[in-house]
Each structure stands twice: as structure tokens, then as C-alpha cells.
Amino acid sequence: MRIAAAMANDEIATDRDGWVDEVEQVEPARFRARYLLPRRPVVVRGALAAWPARHRFTPEFFLEHHADRTVRVRGRPYRLGDIVGQQLRSDAEHPAPYPCTLADCSDLLPDLGPRLACGQPNRHTSPLMPKGVFDLVNHLEIFFGGPGSGFPYLHYDMLHMHTWIAQVYGAKEFTFYEPGQEDLLYVHPQMPWMSRMDDVNDRERWPSLQQARRHSVVLEAGDAAFVPCGVWHITRCINMNITVAFDQLEASNWREFTRDVVAEERRKGHRARAGWLGAYLAALGPLFGVTERFGANRGADWGVPRVH
Ligand SMILES: [Fe+2]
DSSP: EEEEEEEEEEEEEEEESSSSESSOHHHHHHHHIITTTTTEEETTTTTTTTHHHHHOOOOOOHHHHTTTEEEEETTTTEEHHHHHHHHHHOBBBBBBOOOOEEOOOGGGGGGGSSOOOOGGGGGGOOOOOOTTTTTTTTEEHHHHHHTTOSSSOOOOOGGGGGGEEEEEEEOEEEEEEESSOOOGGBBBSOOBBSOSOTTOOTTOOOGGGGSEEEEEEOOTTEEEEEEOOOOEOOOEEEEEEEEOOOOOOOHHHHHHHHHHHHHHHHTTOOOHHHHHHHHHHHHHHHHHHHHHTTTTOSSSOOOOOOOO
């Protein structure tokens, strides 16, 4: 349910409880003050109107032109055509496998854009970034989902990346949890970005979750959403849908990103590398801050999708 409210010169609607705004457009300065720095999700309705993918990316397009591409479903490789076929035949009672991701999509990049102004600057494509720090993440992925399927666990995105969601086909529901409720979310002891819940609808096994303040919003085709770093979320596919997700790393999440990179190196037993990486990234952050005032890190590069 949306509650319309006129604020300043923009039409803003919020979810019922008023934490997730839905806007028709948002300028970068306002985005920074109202969403990026306070770390509030926001949905920008119709943000993808000029993206070729908005009309080109359909299940039929991928079946016709990319059926033999390899996608990953929970770490295992599958043929894209087989998975999309399953998803098209599935329903809410019998959902198809999810999440299904295509990471090797460099040939599809011309269909993704123009870049959203609020999604810049973005540091992860800078040549000054050390190799290997992004081994655990893909900067850009295309998700395919059938009706009723959903992300299998509550989480926030790894390495404290901000994430942009571009809903190019179909509809998907996002549920966001307000910050500071980790005591209700059954956080995984070894992987602090994940919950150990395997079914968020199982009230008997996970009763505390019901007390957590959460906000659901449905993205329709053509909408974009900003998911701030550290915000716990889960998704549910309303129907057959295709979603492009891409990261943003900039000044406001740099400190947590650095902390996570160092922790990951320590977890792998690389103490020396953790030390120098921490020092290097701590020095690189202020340097980026200065150069970004003069336009750095605003290139058209999405980052090379990593195939794994
Ligand atoms: Fe996520």
C-alpha cells in the first residue's frame, strides 16, 4: 500500500510504515542526503525507461539467443535455456530453482544503461583497487526467477556493497529489515552477512523474526531500487522476472568494505596480506575522496563480470 505525500517538489510515496520511499525521480544531491548517507532503501519508479534491456530482455529473448549460456543456481552450473524453461512452467506452489544468476554478461552491457547518476561514483573499477579483493562478489549479475521463488536466506550484500536493483522484466517483492535488529535475525555465527534461517516463513522455528520491523515493496518492470550496505533483505518473485543487480562502492561504505576485506583475509589465514591491504585501503579512501571531486570513478565501466 502506498501513501502519497507531496514533499518539496517531488512526489514521494512511502510504504505503509514510512521507511522505504518510492519516487519518480531523485537528483544525486537529494539521493545522497536522504538515502545514501542515512542508509535508507529507495525505489525509483520508471528509472529504466531508457534502457534497451527494459524491452529486449524477455524470457523469449534469452531462450532464442542465449539458451546455451551457463548460469549458476546455488553454486551449481546449469544451461540457461533449461532453467528459464523450468521457470516459465513453474507456479507459486511448485517454484523453479532460485537464485539463478548469469555473471558472464559482458556482451549484454550495451543494453544496460544509461548509467543511473545516483549510482556514481563507483570505486570498484578503479585500476588502483588491489586484485583479489572482489573474489567473493560479482559486480553485475542478471537474475532469472519464476513465480513463487525467492532468495533462500535473509542476508545483506557481501563486503558491505551498496546494491542497485534494475527490474527489467516482471515483478519482484523486496522485504527490507530496519537496521539494528540483528538480535532478532538469527545471524550466522561464521558468516555475519547471512541469517541461519532456511525458511523465513517458519514461525515456530524462528519466532523472533516476527518481531522485527520490516518493509515490503514490489518492483515492477522498469523500476530501480537502491539497497544500502548492511540492510538485511529477502526477495520473492511475483511472476517470471529478470533482474539486473550491480554494486556501488564509494566513500560512505568504504570503511566497512575495508573492514570486511581485512576480516576475510584473516579468515583465510593471510595475516600479512590482511595487514598491508588494510593499510593500503585506508590510505586509498581519502585519495579517492579528493579525486572524485574532480570526476574520478565515474567511467562507463561496469567492472569485469567474474565467471566462476
Ligand atoms: Fe542481496
